[in-house]
Each structure stands twice: as structure tokens, then as C-alpha cells.
Amino acid sequence: MQELKEKYAERDVEFVSxxxxxxxxxxRGFRKYxxxxxxxxxxxxxxxxxxxxxxxxxxxxxxxxxxxxxxLGNLPNMAYVVDKDGxxxxxxxxxxxxxxxxxxxxxxxxxxxxxxxxxxxxxxxVGAEI
Numbered sequence: 001m002q003e004l005k006e007k008y009a010e011r012d013v014e015f016v017s018x019x020x021x022x023x024x025x026x027x028r029g030f031r032k033y034x035x036x037x038x039x040x041x042x043x044x045x046x047x048x049x050x051x052x053x054x055x056x057x058x059x060x061x062x063x064x065x066x067x068x069x070x071x072l073g074n075l076p077n078m079a080y081v082v083d084k085d086g087x088x089x090x091x092x093x094x095x096x097x098x099x100x101x102x103x104x105x106x107x108x109x110x111x112x113x114x115x116x117x118x119x120x121x122x123x124x125x126v127g128a129e130i
Contacts, residue, residue: 003121004097004104005057011108011117012084015057019046020069023076039064083107098123 005015022045025035036042039061046061062068072078079095080088081103090103101121109116 001057001095001097002055004100007101007120008104008108008117011104011115012111013104013108017055017057017059018062018068018072019049019059020062020066020076036064081107084111096123097121 001015001017005013019042022033022035025033033045036045042064043061046059049055050059066074072080073091073093075093077093077095079090079092079100081090081100083089089107090100092099098119098121101119105117105119
């Protein structure tokens with residue numbers, strides 16, 4: 001997301017992340033993180049994530065009831081592209097930066113055809129091999 005934010009910084013595109021829950025509480029590599037028991041604990045985990053990942057994207061923290069996350073689909077890594085009129089233009093159940101890049105390139109180019117944007121992000125080599 002950071003790469004996309006930097007790419008579209010001059011094109012009136014905003015990025016927001018929502019911290020919802022620990023996807024792998026107490027599992028290998030995440031042993032110190034348990035599922036949240038209080039909102040203060042959830043906020044502390046979100047702040048640690050921002051610091052650890054050096055994020056400069058605003059991070060909102062869903063409530064303990066997960067109401068917003070459930071409304072949006074309740075999956076761990078969803079992505080939405082919403083246009084200036086508030087319409088969802090793209091939704092995916094797992095964030096793939098190259099998909100979001102293509103959609104954003106189309107939207108910002110349509111908004112200002114004199115400054116076309118070419119999708120450049122390639123995530124085809126990212127992820128676990130099956």
C-alpha cells in the first residue's frame with residue numbers, strides 16, 4: 001500500500017487502513033499477540049503495527065464488536081476502491097496491489113486524461129507457492 005500511496009500522491013487519491021483483529025493470535029511468529037480482550041489492547045496492537053511497519057497511511061481501529069469489518073465482508077485483507085462520489089468502483093477479498101493499481105490508473109486517467117497513469121505494480125511473484 002505504501003508504494004501505491006507514493007505513486008498516487010499527486011493525484012488526489014487517499015489511502016486508509018482498518019485494523020480489525022489479530023489474524024494469527026499466538027501462532028508461530030505472532031506468539032506475543034493474543035486476540036484482543038479490551039479496546040485499549042487493540043489500540044496498542046494497532047499502534048505497534050504502525051510503528052513496526054513504518055506506516056504513514058491513516059489507520060482506523062474497528063470497535064470490539066467488529067461492526068464495520070463485518071459490514072465490509074469480515075475477511076482479513078479486503079480492499080475497496082471508492083471514487084470521489086462515494087461509489088465502490090472495485091472490491092476484492094484479498095488485497096493485490098497490482099489490481100488496485102490498475103483500477104486507480106483508470107480512474108485518475110479518466111479524471112485527468114492529460115496526465116495518464118500506467119499501472120506498474122507487479123505482484124505476480126509475491127506469495128506462497130502451492
